Amino acid sequence: MENRKVIIIGGGPAGIEAAYNLALNNCSVTVLEKEAHIGGNINNIVKLFPSFVSADEIHENFSQKSQHENIKLYTNTDITQLFFENDLWHAKDASGETYTADALLLSTGFKTFDARFKEELGYGIYSGVITSVELEAMFKEGKITTPEGKIPQRIAFLNCVGSRDEKVGNHYCSRVCCINAVKQSISIKELLPDTEVFCFYMDIRMAGQFYEELYRKSQEKHNVNYIRGRISEAAATIDNRVQIKCEDTLNQLPMKMTVDLLVLMVGTEASDGTTNLGEQVGVKGEYGFAKSLNLHGADNLTIKKGLFLAGSCKRPLTLPETMADSRAAAFEILNYLNQN
């Protein structure tokens, strides 16, 4: 295993999938995870779209992979500094500990948009306005309630919060929110069949296998209402419900309604780790995501020798895309190690 040492920053799906594939190929892999547990954003999810497979199952699978004998996992390890010296990559954590390897994979992933920046939507101000992440936490508890602890009669989802929005500096589409809203609205209807669910959108982007089918099912089987219009403003009513306004664009008329919960489908942004480390090593691209050498052909490589990228640190990706990308990254790393 001489000269086959790899450091992976980030123990989410991208990091673990790459680590496992490198380990299978006789590399000595060090995974550095800043949190106490591996799994990254998977930890915040109950069921996965479009299959409704339990996220726990996926997590368990990652857990097993991470236990491969060629993988050394360090949790609670926050890497603050990266540098390339004597043909080796060095990663230094907050306590000063340094890890060294022949190649380095950045799989630092994404974070969700901080909805407080969209003040007109009242997140952090009105308790009836929540994010899709908080709704997922309610699914974990198995109980969907209003801030007063009541069963919500009416729930609205709003897509593109923090995505496709010049005002917050994110022009791009986060790609996963549309299908996530479909998934979450079905989950609500399964728990609370009498609750009315409205989903506000500009475009429904069902660009994945079985996505369109799921969208159709949400309409036919679960009576989810889709309204084409972006919510412009949310405000609390005197009984602490949420008044929302939009244009019913297909009807060309303004629309308002009061709901018990407004769920903001928060978009994905580069995680702080992605932005900070990307900047340090000169691969920070647009919106703080890490920039690969060439989208068409060298998407796991960077301008830096021995530095590789995998997963949603590059751009918003779904879980299957992330995992496929990680396997591709592992392959690129093996090529690199073999050549050097």
Added chain:
Amino acid sequence: MSKYIDKIHKDVRFIEGLKACMNCGVCTAICPAAEFYNFDPRQICNILLEKDEEKIEELLKTDTIWYCGQCMSCKARCPRGNVPALLIAVLRMLSQETGLFVESEKGRQQYAIKKTIGENIINTGYCVHVDHVNPKLHPEQGPIWKWYTENAEEVADRLGANYNKVGPGALRKIPNESIDEIKKIFQITGGLAFFDKIDSFSEDKAKELHFNSVKELLNDEYFYHVFIHNSNNHNKQ
């Protein structure tokens, strides 16, 4: 040859006000005009993006561009940084320059605004002054307003004003030299010629509609017509 598009595209307010629109409707959602008029600022953006001369001409002739209240609520919200209200301002100017404003009920009202606000500015240096808000034309101002206009100097000066007198203070008479400079500015920048355009197109329209249009406001039938007439046909699609 482009009749309207080149002119529109040269206006700084157009350059600032329209990038590309994704039809999300956040502008219409909170537009005070969209709620009470058959008005959809989102579609104004679409028509301008289409660059269709005929559609633009149609727009310049209709009530649509006169519904906006210029509150700029749309500016604060657009996720693409567009400002439908600025586009409306550009279209309104073009509609008046080309005389198409007299083709619509709401457009014809520009004559009344020019006769009141427009002339107030060049003659007195105020857009609005106590003496301009005639209770007959403003019944909604109520009995206290009427009382105030009847006792304007006594009431206003008790509040520290300098009602129609020289020297600083609220409601003072603006010095002639300042009025002359204002007029000169209007003349040089084309403001007076613009007023003349509004007048002359309106006078032609008044003739066509058989109204007498005279210089004295209170005897001007056409003024009253455009000021009061409402077909009540403005909130249906």
Added chain:
Amino acid sequence: MKNWGFTISTSRTIDMDKADLKTYNKITEKVPSAKRCLMCGACSATCAAHNHTSFNFRKCHLSFRRGQFENLAEELDKCMLCGKCKLVCPRGVNTRAIIFNMRIFLNDLNYKKISL
């Protein structure tokens, strides 16, 4: 009565708290495929009546969904029931049946109004 020269304008906003959203269920009970309509407008694009009149099936369907029944019967009268819309619908919605059922409901509504 004082002459103010104007009256207070009435709102055009669809108020979903007050709108009749239940009646649409009567359509979906009869025509379950209505639920999967995408509002893509293929029906209106191909519609002969739409090309010559203000008739817009997609919009009529949406108005009904939102409980806006005013003037809807007159609009629906413009449909010639040729069924071309049904042929082009990418989701196989039985558009023709939706029109039939909307008409039946609206006739009932008119009948009730007259008999009151």
Added chain:
Amino acid sequence: MGKQYWKDYQKQIADDDYFYERSCIRQTFFPGSETAFLKMMREVLGKNIVDDTNLHTCTGIGFYSGVVQLDTTMTIVARLFALMTDSGLKNFVPSCVTSFGLINEVVDIWKHFPEELDKARRFLKEATGREFEIPENVAHPSDIIYKNRKALKEKMKYQLVNKKTGKPLQVVEHIGCHYSKIFPDHVVGSAEFPQVLAGMIDEWGGKVIDYPERRHCCGFGFRQYLVMANRGYSIANSKKKFESMQAYEPDFIVSNCPGCSMFMDKWQYTIAEMEDITYDKNKQGIPVLTYEEMAGMLLGYNPWELGFQLHQIQVEPLLDKIGIAYNAEEKYIGKSGMMLKTPEKPLNIIS
């Protein structure tokens, strides 16, 4: 209220030496407010503020109703700046919210399109021979009061507290679209939650009501109010706000913009007379104050010198609530001391 990101950002407001630009609407409908502001600035805060004889309109109302062209308006604004420059001042203080919006808009256009600035300079020179500097700082009077809210509080005789119950008064604040919506970075607070009035209310003992239509326009709409046939739009928008705030039982409304203050006062009267609807329990209407009137009232200025007698919705019930003494008999006295004939009473609203 939750965490607010605007707190990291604070608007620059000049400290002293202001050039005051009077507002057509404010001096017409609330002349006492402008007087009170200058008095507070000079007598309470000891600031230098110039009230120039040669001031004139910014053309804002004509501009936004489409009868004045951009070139003309920019040159008129340039003349106002020339007056400021001649006074040796750099801090411009427009009393009107529409002026505030317009001035910022013109300066912004000049920043993005320098050829427009050159044109304005050329036009002004040609028309008047004058030259000008762009102000270093543009602040609305409410910004300055906000900045000095603590210093003013020290001199205040009253607080926004119900004397009988000891509880804070419930206050509706209305910001004025052209203050916050055109350039959110020129706002104290954010476009969505401007703090300029809320900060005064909080500091002076009151409680701000956050009602659903708080951010909605009053409905002035320039040409929509100016032409009689269009006033249904204006009143309908104000009505929408009243209906939304009613359940919160506001003690009074305070507005940043003189137009909004006037409309919200007058429309309550009109709605009462048209439909016999009032939005308070006592059929008296909800008093509407300008922020200068609110500050002046708490400083103990004579209500009849602030101009409360010009309000269609009577302010006395509010004065009584706070416990402010006033002489009812002096309400309708003129400058000369003469007792004026009292105004007529409306039918459906107690006055």
